[in-house]
Amino acid sequence: MRCSSIRPETAYAGYNPDYVDRAGLLSVVEDSVSLKRAFFDRAADDVVAAAAIMSEALAAERKILIFGNGGSASDAQHFSSELVNRFVGDRRALAALALTTDSSVVTSIANDSHFDEVFSRQIEALGKEGDVAVAISTSGNSENVLRAVLVARAKGMRTVGLAGRDGGKLEGAVDLCLTVPHEETARIQEVHAMIVHLFCQLIEDALFT
Secondary structure (H helix, E strand, O other): OOOOOOOHHHHOOOOOOOOOOOOHHHHHHHHHHHHHHHHHHHHHHHHHHHHHHHHHHHHHOOOEEEOOOOHHHHHHHHHHHHHHOOOOOOOOOOEEEEEEOOOOHHHHHHHHHHHHHHHHHHHHHHHHOEEEEEEEEOOOOHHHHEEEEEEEEHHOOOEEEEEEEEOOOOHHHHHHHEHHHHHHHHHHHHHHHHHHHHHHHHHHHHHHH
């Protein structure tokens, strides 16, 4: 398995079985597993603390607003769906919304003002004091995510971040940031996906057991 960059003009050259490398594949798996172990050994208490912030808000009939770009948008939608519907057990629905899903809202804001405001404008409209904003950015420097955090804090919302690399600007912008110290976006997102599942488990345990 080779991860070198591919020039657009040579991107497709037909199937080459030599590139299907079991050892390389297992090396990637080991990197991901090792990163997860190191992250949760270091940050387990912070994961629990972030879940407690959200559990307290939900118990007080507040809501969770979640947002990010690209793969982080998928993580936001995954998280909100598990809260609204269910993760493990049958229970009442929990108030959560991914700010990435209303294409008319997102495209109208991007078209009429700027893409940097696609989340902050929605926070302005939907966020209330006591709600929680969950901001996801693998670089920690996505401008539309950072602007949304600023608006959320101004409205009295609690803020939780999921970042990568060195945390970027998001690290210092939120109440609590879970930063995955790795340079590859894919590996960072694999840890973020596990954090989302752990959030769901911890929230369900806190509110329904």
